[in-house]
Amino acid sequence: MLQAEGVQLLCLTASSGVPLFSRGSTKQLPFSVIGSLNGVHMFGGGQGALLSCCETDRGARVVWRVFRDSVMLIAVSSGGDSTVTELQLCRLLENTWNCMVLVLGQEELSNVRNVERLKRDLRSCYRLIDQLLDPGDDESVMGYLTNCADCLLPPNPSLLQEALDAFTQAADSEFGCLLIRGRVAVATEKWWRLVSQEVVLLSLLVRCMSGTTSCDYPVFLPVGSPTVAHRLLRFQLLQGVDVCTLCGPAPSLHHAKTELVGRFWSPLMETLHGLLAQTQHTPVPSIALHPDILALLLINRETSRSLSVPGRPPAVTPQDGVPPLPSSSRRWELLRLFYTFAITRYFTSGEAAAPPAEPLQEDFSQGFCHTPLHCYLVTEECKCYGLQTPQHQLFLLAALTMPTFALRSIATQTLTSITAATGF
Amino acid sequence: MEHERMCEPASRSGAPLSREAAEDVGDVGSDTTSTASSYSASDYSDELEPEWLDEVQRNGELFYLELSEGEEEEARARASAANHVRFSEQEAEIITEEGRHRAGGAAAVTPRLKRLAGLLRRKKRPRGALNRGDGSTPPSILKNQAGGARHAGQQQQQQQVLKDVCVYLNPKRLASTPHPSPESGGLLEALLGVVHRGGPGTGAQRPGTGAQRPGTGAQRLTVHGLVPNSPASRSGHILIGDVILAVDDVEVTSENIERVLSCIPGPTQVKLTLETAAPGGGPLAGDEGVRGGGSPAVSQLVRLLWGEDTAELQMAVAHIPHAVMYLSLRLDAEPTHEEQEILYQYPVSEASAQLKGVRGIFLTLCDMLENVTGGQIISSSLLLRKQLVHVGYWKEGEHLLVVGLPSDRVPLIYLQSVVEGVVRTLRVMYGSLDSAFCEANSPRLDHFFCLFFQQLIQPSRLIDSPTSPPPAPAPPPTPDVSGTLFLDSLPAVRWLTLPPEIKVEVDTVLSDFEAADFGDMSEDFYGMRRLYVTLGSCLFYKGYLIANHLPKEDLRDVCLYCQHYSLLPLASHQRVGQLVIWREVFPQRRALHSPLLGYAEPQGRYFLLIVGLRHLMQCVLLEAGGCGSPVEGAVGPDCVYVDQVKATLLQLEGLEAGMEERLNAPPAPCLSCADWFLPAGAGLAGGQAARDRLPSISRLANALRPLPPRARRPSPQRSLSDSGSEGGHGEGGGTVMPHSPSSTPDSARKMPPATSSSAFARRDSLGSGGSDGSGGSGSLFRIPRLKHPNPFYLGSLRKSLTERETEEMNSTLKLSSGLENTLFHYVLMESVQGVFIAPTHRDMAQLSGSIHPQLIRNFHHCCLSIRAAFQQSLPPRERRGMSRQHGGLGPVKEHGVLFQCKPENWTDQKRPAPTMTYWVIGRMLLEPIPQEFYVCFHDSVPEVPVEMAFRLSFGLAL
Known part of the structure; x- marks a missing residue:
């Protein structure tokens, strides 16, 4: 070998x-x-x-x-x-x-x-x-696989949204985005209109450039403008909090950095600090998950956004008689594998808009004459449940202690509680 | 019973019995006076020399298949239907017995005559056939004559009716015999099998039919007799007394018939127009109309098995890329010619030539991936003519087997199973891939792979057997590709549970046969070592395994062979007149497992003998060289063994009624039809609401006593199902109930005798769900007789229940929990025995609807995925000592998918289409016994698959 x-x-x-x-x-x-x-x-x-x-x-x-x-x-x-x-x-x-x-x-x-x-x-x-x-340390980022932007749902988005809109406008642009730990917290309406792969890649680019306080980087949008470059201006507001805009020749990096950032974002520093702390463990601070849920991935199929929420952390000392819970990184791996399993066999992935003329991959789900709605797997490590509605896809990892028959109700309840509470 | 042998001792001396040798033996035998036994005089071996002897190939292999379409009962049934004469089962039995007895008696008296006839037949086939047809008349002809006699009796009211009959003719079969002379019946007899005696005044010509045409010397062609096993008798629609008017719309008389028939160039299907007698004409015409314009053509599958023109079938798939290649990995420095590395290739079509063109890819990938990743390549996908083609690989030694199949036929996750299956089949048949793909085998392999691809790519064309099995409706029109794929690749055979008493008898008969310690099978008889030791045998009825005395791996080998040659569906769709297969096999059990310390199985040779008669088929695995005498060279089938199996099958035919009754019995765990769960539209607002209402209404019914289950469902479908089950019931011969098709289930349910009102109330509530489904038939007709094993058997618990309660338990065989019967379909595989049970084809056919067949297809497609998930997590069994850590999800124990379906043509624009949701769940159990269970049920009740599997398998008599 x-x-x-x-x-x-x-x-x-x-x-x-x-x-x-x-x-x-x-x-x-x-x-x-x-x-x-x-x-x-x-x-x-x-x-x-x-x-x-x-x-x-x-x-x-x-x-x-x-x-x-x-x-x-x-x-x-x-x-x-x-x-x-x-x-x-x-x-x-x-x-x-x-x-x-x-x-x-x-x-x-x-x-x-x-x-x-x-x-x-x-x-x-x-x-x-x-x-x-x-992907390195942050394994819960799934955008590369799902082609959906990894998101974060701040408890008070309107304040941040207003600030971002104003900042973007001042930078002579319509595309602006606030990222916390590489996940989109808020973005302008136009930013969401970008193709989801572009949003994913731009987030990736911003994550790659962390470490510097600001930068000005020319980017071609693979779908939107593959031949004309735009400027991506990125400013680090806090460690782990970045704001970026896509803009034309103006304004200069210096101008934006010295004037615009300070003007629009310094009033919000306290909020951002709090947000950073709140989202330390979960991108959805306002939701309490069922304790047996190990991790979940929620995808909004209409807006191509995804949430990957970790569950209860594994116990430090394994109890007797209870099978040990998979480690955190294993959970994300399992979730990724389950997502792949479900997508390749039953559900349709995000970009089902136009199937390619030449199918390079087999679509097993084409063989079904009825529509798959839910699916589950029971393995030796955990139980997985996936469900698909016209608007959402939910992939959930549960501990073995959860009874199989309860999976469905827990999954649907979790979906409704998250969507109801956050409007995701 | 004492069985006599038919061949000379010379054939048993252990010398290879080649075709020539066998013929010599036959000739000698005709001169010796060995006593004809009662058995050998029975209707299948009333000849001296078995019919199949001519077909034994040089290497000793034999594949002899003869159809008896419409012979025997079927023909009688049709004839009687046409005549409106009802033969009850008993009467028919008597006639059969009489016929046999008479034939047997005649043969016993005049064995020499028969021998002479046989001799003549061999010398001059047509005359011999005539002799056979008229002299020692086989019972089938007798029966037809019996029918004919009735004809004559009823002639006054009869009028002449024209009918078209299609028969399949093959002039090439005549090639071996000298040109038939007109005196001996000519082509009419030799080719078609119709005996017509020329000359005025011969034959029973009916008055008024105008036997002789005025002004011409031409005679009408009245059928005076039928040659057994000829196309005419196989068709079952040509009756003695019919008059042949036209062949392929060309008017024929005794003058031009020979000329017309001699114009048939090759194997083809011709239409005969016959004038026949029928009362009133109406029923017959209707009957024929239902049967789709008359008589059965021979199905494509049979023609393929016969090795006849496959060109047409191949043309139909030529545009679909598929190919098989056996390539050599050894790269010679100096290639002597262009395509040296191709050891075998099939087919020769344009699309497959393209695959052949890129064989370099396969060779390179195989070599490179092994170097780079340390693993063997198993599959690759490529885009060929805008079609995705999956290529499966199997490397053995220095050679590589490559199988290319279109992705829409075989999903990638199942490609490996398909390749493994074909490799194992080849190994069973030839020992190893290398010996399979040798030059000499090429034509056989062409046939092998032609079958292989046809079954995978266009199964519908093969199976569209023109006849539907009489009692059940035709098989689903659209073939269930996934279903075949899934069920065939299960390492198991479809099992039919039989009532214990029948099962015991079947097993006894098989054991007696296997013991081989009687008659000329025993060693004492000739005082010499026996030729073969019977390792075991298994018995199929209509494609269902009903008894197995083979180890699991051997059973799998045998079944792979049977599946490949579609022998199992053959027995259920077509009536096999006679099937004799003999070949050397290489059981994989011996190849797979290294012998345990201290004991090694004898190094013998193994032979597979398959004999089929009508719906029964027995596969026997024989060993030579262990306890039996060693054999050398190519060995042909031995008459004694073939005849013993035939005798066994004939003996078992007596039990056929019981097996048929089992097949006709309502499904053991009640099944529901998916269509019943979809509201017909009117009155119910949407599927969701309807579904929510279901349980509550039943609960209400439970509380209130027999509230009619009626609100629940507008019941056209149900009454339909009830009338269907009524038919099956009447046939089964249970209690006779005045039951008009229009009567509702309720009124019917009030009928059951000897149940107190309270018990009745209980049953109604308990079984209401079930009775809404097929329980309507289940609970109703089950009560009087409970013969076959009951998966719901409660064992010791039963004692504590009152008798009445147990009866109720038995009367509602319901797998699903809750009030409604929500079970749609199931497959349970017992890995240890290598069998699986699933609802029979007939059960499925009874649940016809628009959604249900779709649901079954979907179920099977989903099972492909579920089983693939199980397979990935299983420890590697036999494959190349690899460790397969697939998908990384870890071992999967249970996997389920929830589906939603809508009626197809929902025209109502205002309301959304009603929906129905159902689960397909697979569960793999390793403890206590390895099982795989696949089930499909309605969403309304959450089920625990383990429990269902337990309920289903508990008490399953295996």
Whole structure:
């Protein structure tokens, strides 16, 4: 075995097969392997058979995608213990491509003139892509998988909303957003009109740039304006609280930083401090969950927003006779896996607007003649319950102590209580 | 009973019995005077030499299938229906017995004549056939003649009616025989199987039918006899006394018939126009109309099994990419020719050529992924002609099996099961993939994979058997692809629980056979070592396993073979006249498990013998070389063993009535039809409201006594179901009840005799839910006779209940809890025995509705997903010693999905369509016995699947 654990991402030019970059695992695949991975796809393409993915008995997978006939992305997961599903790899490739467009613009990627220069330019994407490959400490962020913006529901949003609207207007823009720990707390109406992948990536970009107090970064919107760059102005208000706007040539970073930020946000510092503390453990401070719920993911299908709420933290000392609760990171992993399971088999994912003309992935749910509404799984670690309404999707992880027959009522109650209390 | 052998001792000496050898034996046998036994004179072996002997291949394999469409009872039933003559079951039995007896007696008296006939037949087929048809008349013909006699009796009121009958003719079958001469009946007899005796004054010509046409020498072609097992007799619609008027709309007489028939170039279906006698004409015409324009054509499946023209079937799927390839991974430095690495490939269509073109991908991926990830590739997906194609891989040694299938037929999560299934089938049949894909096997493999792909890609074309099984309605029109996929890949066989007394008898008969210690099976008989040791056998009735004496893995092997050749549906849809299959097999149990220390199974060779007669089919696994004498080379079937199995089956036929009764019995746990839960529209405001009201009304009913369950449901469907069950009931021969189809269930329910009013009230309330469903039939008709095992059997608890209460318990076999019977469907697999139970096809057919078939399809599709989830979490069993940590979700114990359905054509614009929600839940139990349970029930009552599985399996006689 040549490759270490984890996912490796390969990027090549589609026409000539020149490697552009490779991210992921510390141990790189040898060039011959990269060459053959690209070769089989090219060979198939020439014969009218477009290879999309393959799988081994140990759960290792390879997924191929060509974007705009110019860039080939290949994701290789090694399988073993950390199984990565096909959906996750596909989302990873799409997000990687979008990241590349976000930073470099579609123009430069579609018409590759100087490969060496492109290689150099692509280095600026590495941070973003690495973030995609390894979300790091904050595992409850699911936007890369769900294509829905991770949100946070502050108890008093109107105050923040007003401040943000005024700030954005003053910055000569209509796109503004306040992020707390990488999650959207409030955003302007126009910001929500952006395609959900863009919102996810912009949040990701802001998270990547944390550490500096402010920055001015040119971005191409992968769907909205892939060829014309905008300026993303980002200001850190507090550690973990950022405000950003998308704007044109004006105002300058200096002007915005010195004048606008102070004017609009200093009155709210107390509120923000409080909010930061309140949302330390949960993005929805106003809701008390059933104690047996380990974690949940709530998606608003209409607005493409998602909430990932952790449940009761695992007990420090496991009691006798009670199976130990999964650790916090395991919970998020399970939730991600359950989401993938339910989406690939029963429910439809967010961007079901226009199914692609060429189906690269099989849609198992097409085979059902009746509509799946709920589904549940009982495993050895926990119980999972998923439900879908026209407006929402809820994925819930419960402890084994919760009786199976109670899952449904708990899930529906949780959904109604959250939506009723927050209007999510 | 003493069975006599039909062949010479020479054939039992252990020498390989090749085709030539067998024929020699036959010739010798005709000269010797071995006593004809009572058995060998029975209607299936009234010849000297078994019919299948000619079909034994050089390697000893035999696949002999002969249909008896419409022979025997079926033909009689139709004939009697046409004549409005009612044969009761008893009478028919008597006739059969008489016929057999007479035939047997005649044969016993004149064995030499029969031998002579056999000899003649071999020399000159048509004459022999004539002799057989007229001389030692088999009972089926006798019966037809009996019918014909009645014809004659009733002739006065009869009028002549024209009918069209389609028969399948294959002139190629005549190729082996010399050209039939007109004197011996010509093509009419040889090809069609109709005996017509020329010349004026011969035959029983009816007055007034104009046997001789004025002015011409041409005679009308009156059917004077039918050659057994010929297309004419198989069709069941050509009766003695009919007059053939036209062939494919060409008018025929005795003059031109030979010319017309000789124009048939190849195997084809022709339409015969016959003039027949029928009273009034109306009923017959109606009958024919219902049966879809007459007689059955031979189904595509049978033609495929016969190895006849598969080109048409293949054309139909040519545009769908599918292929199988067996590739060599060894890369020679100097390839001598272009496609050297392809050891085998099928089919040769454009789409599959494209897959063949990219075989480099498969080879490279297989090699590379092993190097990179350390795992074996199992699947890949590619887009071919805008269709997603999944490719499954199986590596064995230096070779790679690649199977490409369209994703809309086989979902990715099930691809591996399909590939594993085909690999195991090939291994069972040939020992290993390498020996399967050798050059010599190529035509056989073509046939194998033709069946494989046809079953996966267009199952409907195969199954659209033109005849519907008589009592039950036709199988659902749209094939349930997921259902076949799911049920076939379960490592289990469909089991039919039988009433204990029948079960015991069946088992006894099978055990007697397996003991092989009587007659010429015993070693003492010839004082020599026996040829084969019977390892075990299993018995199918209409495709349901009813007895199994094989170890689980062997059963699985046998069933894989049967499934692949669609033998199980064959027995339920078509009436198998005779099926004899013989081949060497390589049971995987021996390959999979290394022998335990201290004991090794003998290194023998194993043979599979499958014999089917009508609806019964017995599979026998034989071992040679252990206790039996060793064999060498290619071994053909041994007559003695085939005949013994036949005898067993004939013996078991006596029990068929009991099995049929079991099939006709109402479903053991009551089933509901999904359509009953959808309000018909009027009066009820939306599905939600209706659903909410259901339990409350029942509760009310409970309190108030027999409040009619009527408010609950506008009951056209229910009365329909009741009349349906009435039919089944009448046939079953239970209590006779005056029960007009229009009577409501209520009035019917008041009928049951010998129940006090309080008990009645209790039953009504208890069973009201059930009776709303199929319980209407269940509770009503169950009471008088409770023969088959009751999954609801309460064991010791029963003692503490009063007799009446137990009776009530028994009368409402309800799996679901709550008042309503909410159970729609279930599948319970017992992993240890390798069997599963599910509602029978007939149960399902009775619950016809518009939504219900959809629901079943959906259920099966969902089960695919549920089982895939279970499989992923199971520890790896046999595959390549891998550790499969799938999905990372961990072992899944239970998985359920809630579905919502709406009526399809909801026209009411004002109100939203009513909806019905139901659960599909799968549960895997490892303790106390491994089981998998899949159930589908209405949403109104929360169920605990474990309990349901327990209730269902408890007391299940296996």
